[in-house]
Amino acid sequence: MNRAFFLDRDGTINVDYGYVKSVDQFAFLPHAIEGLKKLSDLGFLLIIVSNQSGIGRGLYSLENYQTVMKNMQERLKEKSIVIQDVFFCPHSPESKCPCRKPSPKMILDAIQKWDVDIASSFLAGDKETDIQAGKKAGLTTFLISATDTNYGQNHTTPDLLAAAQLIEKQYSQACLKRSGNKMTNHTAAE
Ligand SMILES: [Mg+2]
Numbered sequence: 336m337n338r339a340f341f342l343d344r345d346g347t348i349n350v351d352y353g354y355v356k357s358v359d360q361f362a363f364l365p366h367a368i369e370g371l372k373k374l375s376d377l378g379f380l381l382i383i384v385s386n387q388s389g390i391g392r393g394l395y396s397l398e399n400y401q402t403v404m405k406n407m408q409e410r411l412k413e414k415s416i417v418i419q420d421v422f423f424c425p426h427s428p429e430s431k432c433p434c435r436k437p438s439p440k441m442i443l444d445a446i447q448k449w450d451v452d453i454a455s456s457f458l459a460g461d462k463e464t465d466i467q468a469g470k471k472a473g474l475t476t477f478l479i480s481a482t483d484t485n486y487g488q489n490h491t492t493p494d495l496l497a498a499a500q501l502i503e504k505q506y507s508q509a510c511l512k513r514s515g516n517k518m519t520n521h522t523a524a525e
């Protein structure tokens with residue numbers, strides 16, 4: 336089984352401008368890249384789960400979204416950071432789709448697809464709906480926030496690097512035996 340770190344995108348990895356419609360509106364948050372690098376080095380599969388209702392609302396197109404994601408992944412690849420998979424909900428809230436967070440559907444689909452060990456996996460997000468989705472899926476949750484807002488998350492850290500450092504410090508036993516970013520056979524290596 337694999338350990339995964341599930342990530343919201345806007346407000347967690349990059350600055351949330353309400354909607355991020357194009358590459359020039361995409362700016363990494365402080366310490367986000369270092370955090371992703373550390374999480375990857377700790378052996379987590381990095382999986383993004385993102386509500387992108389701007390597509391369903393007609394504010395930007397699926398193609399705009401894909402261009403932003405491609406650019407983001409290229410910039411991370413330059414730092415040897417691989418985003419394993421990206422799940423997104425393109426629907427508007429009014430369409431009452433099954434995937435939009437706080438539904439855990441995208442996370443559960445990813446857990447199944449990547450054979451994720453829920454007990455040793457985490458989620459980080461900046462909104463209550465992220466925390467709710469993560470909790471419903473059984474993950475340990477991080478709220479990325481400068482304040483101590485309580486949505487029932489397990490931890491609150493100002494950025495992804497602080498989250499990665501906390502995991503390294505507090506979950507360093509069985510959890511962190513695995514290293515590298517291999518997709519399969521983690522269990523066999525133990
Ligand atoms: Mg967000």
Ligand SMILES: [Zn+2]
Pocket residue numbers: 424425426432433434435
């Ligand atoms: Zn949806």
